[in-house]
Amino acid sequence: VVMLYVDEETSIKRQMERAKVASLHNKRVMDAGAGKLWEQRSTDMSIEKCKKRYDIFKTHYSATMRLKQFFPFHLIDSMGSLDETREAISMELRYQSSLDLSEATYSIIRHLPLSRELAQNARQQLVTRLDTHSSKDPILFHKVVDILRTEVIPILNESGMAGRVEYVSDLRLFNDQPRAAQMLLDILTDRGFSASHSTEVTYVPISVDLATGAIKNRRETKHKFTVHWETKGVREMAKAIEIATRMAESAAKDGARISQSFLPPNSPE
Incomplete structure (x- = not known):
């Protein structure tokens, strides 16, 4: 055009x-x-x-x-x-x-989805899942929200500038209710985080048959949630606030007034 x-x-x-x-x-x-x-x-x-x-x-x-x-x-x-x-x-x-x-090339690939279409479709599916969690299994949904509030969010707050944390849990809820892990992922995704889930199975010896040497193990499953979020620009913003605060404090010491121009120390006039 x-x-x-x-x-x-x-x-x-x-x-x-x-x-x-x-x-x-x-x-x-x-x-x-x-x-x-x-x-x-x-x-x-x-x-x-x-x-x-x-x-x-x-x-x-x-x-x-x-x-x-x-x-x-x-x-x-x-x-x-x-x-x-x-x-x-x-x-x-x-x-x-x-x-x-x-035209020939476009006709071959046109049936493949665009990235924005995938993102839009994923969002629609996420909304559907969350509404289903809330309406079909409200008790479990509230339990997962409580886990996020009491265990996950505090970790996220402590690592706010890192952009990545791992939450590892051995709560029986995730074993007894497989949907709980998906609920936790969906809630985090809706809140703007990028999260993934994996399990780690270990076998802990609990008894030994002295006659045969057979070892009886207990199966333990740990659930690991890896959470990522965007921190780009946060450090720059914090630095700008720090500089502005120092300038304001310096201006106050020097008796600067409203409508009076103020040059930071060592700046060219």
């Missing part, structure tokens, strides 16, 4: 010139009684109407620029000659066509 751009003065001049040329052409056609009349736009025959057309363009300019978010888009300066503008359009269209797949 391309859009031709000229400034307001050039736009008005060209519109008026177009009306003049069309008027002369139509006069020759009518005088000769042969030929085809050209359309004369009413907006080309009035300076005020020409200005109004350009005002409409300016009004919708910002909305037009937002098209860049969705597909290749370029604004071409067409204030030069016709040949220069034609060449600029040709170059831009050649460039944009180089960004598009051929």
Whole structure:
């Protein structure tokens, strides 16, 4: 997609010139009684109407620029000659066509989902699961929420700047109720965390048959939840707050007043 751009003065001049040329052409056609009349736009025959057309363009300019978010888009300066503008359009269209797949290639891969479609579908499934947990098994759901509140969240708070923690649990709830682990993952995901779950099985000897040497073991299962979250920008924000606080404290000591400019120590004047 391309859009031709000229400034307001050039736009008005060209519109008026177009009306003049069309008027002369139509006069020759009518005088000769042969030929085809050209359309004369009413907006080309009035300076005020020409200005109004350009005002409409300016009004919708910002909305037009937002098209860049969705597909290749370029604004071409067409204030030069016709040949220069034609060449600029040709170059831009050649460039944009180089960004598009051929029809044959696109037809082969078009059935594969886009990343944003996967994310949207995953969110819909997450909402469905959470609502199902809450409505179908509210007692278990509340137990999992209590585990998060009393055991997981405190760990997350302690490691807020790390962006990663591991919560390991041997609670029987996760063994007796396999859905509990999925509930915990879904709740964390809804809260903006990225979480995964794995199990670790160990066998602990509890008795030995002295006659045969057979060892009787107890099976123990530990559930490990790995939780990640985004910390990008948090350190920078904390540093900025620290600097601002120090500046404010220094200004207070120096007797700075409201509306008085303050330069931090060692800054160039």
